[in-house]
Amino acid sequence: MSDEVVPGAVIQVKTLFFAAYRDMVGAEELDIQLPQGATLRDAVRAIRARPGGDALPEDPALAVNREYASSNRVLENGDEVAFIPPVAGG
Amino acid sequence: MSDEVVPGAVIQVKTLFFAAYRDMVGAEELDIQLPQGATLRDAVRAIRARPGGDALPEDPALAVNREYASSNRVLENGDEVAFIPPVAGG
């Protein structure tokens, strides 16, 4: 089922922003809708099209459901997508 | 003065034994007399000539007055000579 693209169908994903990215986007968390079959790259484009979003890099580090993921990762409805600024723990 | 060897003159040094060497020699500390001008090597020979002393190695690690010293070190009256078994701290 999830492999089959239904024309016009949409998924909803939750996007999370931390540290400097949170300051740029002005939000901790945004729910966005994407066409079914959308990739992480599409999610980044959608966020960068919003006010303040263009301050984000074009190819930020990303996580899907708490695991790092590459930008060609296909998203599913309900995924948690985190925009990960360069990390600085310790 | 101390560079000049007086024929027949002797010096006294205190020798110390630790760990396995103490068990071999059967003493913690021995005062020995040596001819003036004697080296550490002479002190080792003197100790090895005693009962139990031949269990010591011919060329043990040695310290004079709490500093490691080589066996050609010339001793002076009152020196503290330590026989140092292989060390095993930590």
Added chain:
Amino acid sequence: MYCRITSTPIDPVELLRRVRTNEDGAVLLFTGAVRNHDAGRAVVGLTYDAYEAMAANKLEEICEEVSSRFEVGEIAIVHRVGELAVGDVSVAIAVASPHRDAAYKASRELIERLKREVPIWKRERYTNGDETWLEGFSPQAPKTD
């Protein structure tokens, strides 16, 4: 294995107690603390932010990988979040091991991977009132997905 993100002060002694067993000849404890200076500026404190759920998972993953690579016993890692003052402990890593060589190597690998992979950030607060998010490491995305 004990991996935590916490908002309360870290007790390094508790970590030492957690990891040591009678099999272990060596315990190595690394603690990172907030310095009063950085890159020539006077610092009053650091504010740590984390993607907490992912950070805890990532710490466990790193601990498991390091455990499998080195002959170590128990590992404990705690990283603090929130507002820290100069001298406060931000991270503590305890590694117990039968032999010291493995403890040193594992400890070093844990802190290096933590700094490069775990989603934690810090904002430096200066004496003049300025604040800035510190530059960090871009984590590597997996090659395939």
Added chain:
Amino acid sequence: MYCRITSTPIDPVELLRRVRTNEDGAVLLFTGAVRNHDAGRAVVGLTYDAYEAMAANKLEEICEEVSSRFEVGEIAIVHRVGELAVGDVSVAIAVASPHRDAAYKASRELIERLKREVPIWKRERYTNGDETWLEGFSPQAPKTD
């Protein structure tokens, strides 16, 4: 710099407190403890002997040399002597440093040099009542005198 041979239990926390200042971003604490096994034999304890006056001097000399080679802050080393049971701390080394790399390198060098140069010995006590002095490292005499 704090270098001691002691016959009383070592408190690692006191060492951490001694070395850390607000200049330091990292503190590394190494503790060595008595294991319950060695080379396949069940161990009940270790008895440490030392040439105490020389050992303390030698520790200070090593600390000074390590301090001058690495960018570290305070160093504290305490080694215990006497009868220790399994789990007792025999040695603790704390190194504070602005940056962690220097702390790891200095800590490792301190414990390696301690084991090779400081006049301390240990006698292992086994469950069957046997005891034996452990093999160690022959310290190098100076080349000239």
